[in-house]
Amino acid sequence: MEVFPLGDSAIVVRVGTSIDEATHRRVRALCARLDAHPVPGMIAYVPAFASVTVHYAPARVGSPPGAQGTADATPYARVAAALERLLEGLDATEPPAGRVVDIPVVYGGSYGPDLDAVAVHAGMSPDEVVDAHVSGDYRVYMIGFAPGFPYLAGLPERLAAPRRPTPRTAVPAGSVGIAGRQTGIYPIESPGGWQIIGRTPARLFSPDRDPPTLLRVGDRVRFHAIAPDAWERAAAAWPDPSPEPGPAA
Amino acid sequence: MSLRVLRPGLLTTVQDLGRPGHQHEGITVGGAMDPFALRLANLLVGNDEHAAALELTLIGPTLRIEADVLLAITGGDLRPVIDDRPVPMWHAVRVRAGATLSFRGAASGCRAYLAVAGGIDVPVVLGSRSTHLRARFGGLDGRPLREADVVPLGLPPELSRRLAATIPRTDAPFAVADWLAAGAVLAGYGPNPVLRLLRGPEFDRLTPASRERLFGGTFRVAPESDRMGYRLEGPPLEVTDGAEAISEGVATGTLQLPPDGTPIALMADRQTTGGYPRIGHVAAIDRPRLAQLRPGDELRFREIGLAEAQARLLAMERAIAMVGEAIRWKVRGAANGSDRAQGESAGGSAEFRGNA
Numbered sequence: 001m002e003v004f005p006l007g008d009s010a011i012v013v014r015v016g017t018s019i020d021e022a023t024h025r026r027v028r029a030l031c032a033r034l035d036a037h038p039v040p041g042m043i044a045y046v047p048a049f050a051s052v053t054v055h056y057a058p059a060r061v062g063s064p065p066g067a068q069g070t071a072d073a074t075p076y077a078r079v080a081a082a083l084e085r086l087l088e089g090l091d092a093t094e095p096p097a098g099r100v101v102d103i104p105v106v107y108g109g110s111y112g113p114d115l116d117a118v119a120v121h122a123g124m125s126p127d128e129v130v131d132a133h134v135s136g137d138y139r140v141y142m143i144g145f146a147p148g149f150p151y152l153a154g155l156p157e158r159l160a161a162p163r164r165p166t167p168r169t170a171v172p173a174g175s176v177g178i179a180g181r182q183t184g185i186y187p188i189e190s191p192g193g194w195q196i197i198g199r200t201p202a203r204l205f206s207p208d209r210d211p212p213t214l215l216r217v218g219d220r221v222r223f224h225a226i227a228p229d230a231w232e233r234a235a236a237a238w239p240d241p242s243p244e245p246g247p248a249a
Numbered sequence: 250m251s252l253r254v255l256r257p258g259l260l261t262t263v264q265d266l267g268r269p270g271h272q273h274e275g276i277t278v279g280g281a282m283d284p285f286a287l288r289l290a291n292l293l294v295g296n297d298e299h300a301a302a303l304e305l306t307l308i309g310p311t312l313r314i315e316a317d318v319l320l321a322i323t324g325g326d327l328r329p330v331i332d333d334r335p336v337p338m339w340h341a342v343r344v345r346a347g348a349t350l351s352f353r354g355a356a357s358g359c360r361a362y363l364a365v366a367g368g369i370d371v372p373v374v375l376g377s378r379s380t381h382l383r384a385r386f387g388g389l390d391g392r393p394l395r396e397a398d399v400v401p402l403g404l405p406p407e408l409s410r411r412l413a414a415t416i417p418r419t420d421a422p423f424a425v426a427d428w429l430a431a432g433a434v435l436a437g438y439g440p441n442p443v444l445r446l447l448r449g450p451e452f453d454r455l456t457p458a459s460r461e462r463l464f465g466g467t468f469r470v471a472p473e474s475d476r477m478g479y480r481l482e483g484p485p486l487e488v489t490d491g492a493e494a495i496s497e498g499v500a501t502g503t504l505q506l507p508p509d510g511t512p513i514a515l516m517a518d519r520q521t522t523g524g525y526p527r528i529g530h531v532a533a534i535d536r537p538r539l540a541q542l543r544p545g546d547e548l549r550f551r552e553i554g555l556a557e558a559q560a561r562l563l564a565m566e567r568a569i570a571m572v573g574e575a576i577r578w579k580v581r582g583a584a585n586g587s588d589r590a591q592g593e594s595a596g597g598s599a600e601f602r603g604n605a
Contacts, residue, residue: 005447005555006450006498006503006527007449007503007533008447008532008555008559008562012450018495019495045273046272046497046498046521046522048498049495049497050495050497051495051497052498053500055500058533058559058563074555076555076559142496142522143273143275143521144275144496144521145520146384147274147275147276147277147384187275188384190383207374207375207386208374211274212375213274
């Protein structure tokens with residue numbers, strides 16, 4: 001594990017060097033510790049695949065009495081020291097259990113214009129791609145790119161597909177995509193290069209909701225296929241599905 | 250209490266200091282591109298420094314002032330006029346209802362901030378009134394101002410009313426306080442800036458020649474620069490190995506290097522995470538100077554260490570706090586014959602001019 005600065009107002013704690021479950025568990029364990037013990041001056045922390053970035057206000061870190069003029073007096077040194085203390089015994093910590101969130105998807109057709117291309121790439125039929133995608137057990141490893149955009153690990157290996165050679169200028173909200181070994185969902189209309197295999201009526205981002213995002217880092221996600229004519233009914237069930245807490249990870 | 254939009258200008262949005270606490274949800278920080286200018290505009294009119302104001306871009310709007318207000322304009326010099334008479338920037342200005350505020354075009358800088366006592370009173374969304382253009386929320390319906398919009402104003406705080414009372418009443422459309430904040434000097438605005446740059450986590454991946462080009466070369470702000478990021482065209486930069494990085498956090502001011510070799514400085518509406526090499530970070534103290542550059546403007550970088558960058562940032566914060574102190578000092582004793590009335594006339598304005 002290493003701690004290093006990201007400019008003069010942020011600091012990165014890297015807890016692994018690859019995208020895997022053990023690293024992800026350390027990320028979640030560290031986030032739980034930051035919730036319980038925010039470091040001095042902390043404004044926000046941003047979990048990613050193998051790290052947590054802590055944004056802080058140097059002017060609000062304060063300095064310990066008698067430390068002026070020493071190396072320990074810099075805001076960075078104080079924040080780094082507080083983070084090092086939080087990292088002690090991290091591997092032995094059980095991260096909090098994520099919730100399980102079930103997401104309905106209309107696959108193919110105008111909802112998933114790249115389903116056929118992904119099927120050709122995988123050497124499968126479109127139906128087999130859908131069966132494989134709904135059979136996956138996914139975990140939110142990171143939220144980024146757009147408000148509430150989940151990067152999901154757990155895509156069955158044979159569905160891995162490269163990004164589109166030319167990104168689309170507008171991918172509709174709710175689009176479910178594949179890029180490499182990841183799958184994800186576009187919460188708002190955005191430009192994007194992922195292969196779009198379906199679309200969900202679930203609202204992944206609502207600024208008037210608290211929290212505004214449907215998914216959080218550590219949540220488990222399951223997809224199930226719905227028919228296009230079930231879209232309206234499924235949409236009516238959102239934005240408040242109140243997902244139940246899942247079993248411990 | 251409102252402003253009526255007669256002409257919207259190029260890109261006029263409601264901004265405060267953004268929503269930094271929502272980055273773990275993938276939500277951009279947003280807020281003022283030049284937070285220094287926004288904070289000073291607010292302080293000048295007696296607002297909390299994080300109150301919402303209007304961010305004006307290059308071509309300012311034309312606004313009818315529909316109530317007697319206290320306002321201040323800071324940041325880039327877009328040449329403000331009220332009823333065709335020039336208005337000084339970095340001053341508190343008392344404006345009469347019915348006057349029209351417009352802008353004659355940018356003389357220097359890129360973005361100005363118009364703060365009105367009481368702030369822009371749009372709903373708070375996720376802890377901020379800032380306009381999130383991409384996700385279309387916050388501000389005025391999540392979009393830039395349009396013609397015929399009515400921009401609601403909040404109730405001026407007590408400090409604003411007392412500050413306004415220090416400016417003599419006249420029959421003119423506006424009257425200007427006899428004190429100012431020398432913000433342009435404090436921020437160090439100016440053409441062809443040399444911005445202080447910290448090394449980024451992937452700085453060491455730059456080739457030796459690219460490191461020299463980063464700190465020796467001249468860069469130009471590309472036309473396709475916006476509130477998300479500034480593309481900086483210059484000598485091409487390259488990193489040694491092409492290993493794909495695992496995405497992680499980025500910060501405002503981070504200098505990312507996409508494969509085309511043209512670095513991008515991440516600005517207020519940046520994403521929360523990224524995967525490109527982070528070769529540097531513009532020091533927080535130089536963010537206002539960067540935000541005031543326009544497409545075509547040139548800049549250079551020089552290296553600054555972390556300890557010095559933080560020491561200078563703390564000094565800047567103390568200077569801003571002192572401006573706030575001096576403004577409060579300005580009206581001390583003005584209410585109810587406080588026993589501090591003598592101190593106000595003795596030290597107030599002189600100290601303010603000297604330090605701000």
